[in-house]
Amino acid sequence: MRKNDDDMAFVVLYVDDLIIACSSVSLLKSIKAALSDRFEMSDLGKLRFCLGMQITRDLKQGTVMVSQSKFLGSILHKFGMSESKPVKTPQDPGLKLTKSMCDGVLSVASCTSW
Structure with a gap:
């Protein structure tokens, strides 16, 4: 500065x-x-994208909006979830998880590659 x-x-x-x-x-x-x-x-x-963030400025209103929707879209695509629908909570509170819902054991690398 x-x-x-x-x-x-x-x-x-x-x-x-x-x-x-x-x-x-x-x-x-x-x-x-x-x-x-x-x-x-x-x-x-002009700055539009930086480190996975979309930056939008409104000079008249004096505002700056930061969004990661494009980055999140690429993550969803990478993990085969492009057609996912948004929900208000991360998990449906009524969902009962069972072992049969799991395809198998995940490797640490597959969860941390991004």
């Missing part, structure tokens, strides 16, 4: 991804120029 009397900038780095948020366009341009002089980088424009 950098702050002076009129401007503020946040620069967030995760591995090889960089997010820059500034209070003014001129400050954003100067930070991008300084970084691109020293490092090879690509400008992907």
Whole structure:
């Protein structure tokens, strides 16, 4: 974070991804120029996705919405649950679990691969 009397900038780095948020366009341009002089980088424009999260900004209302629906969709697809229907609770409270409902023993790797 950098702050002076009129401007503020946040620069967030995760591995090889960089997010820059500034209070003014001129400050954003100067930070991008300084970084691109020293490092090879690509400008992907306004932030829309980061670390599996979809970011939606409404400048008029001054709001930011963060959603992981696309990421969750890919997880459901990976585990063959794309056609699942959402429910209000994670598990139906009336469901009685039985051994016959289990296909077999799961490996730890199959549960932690994502």
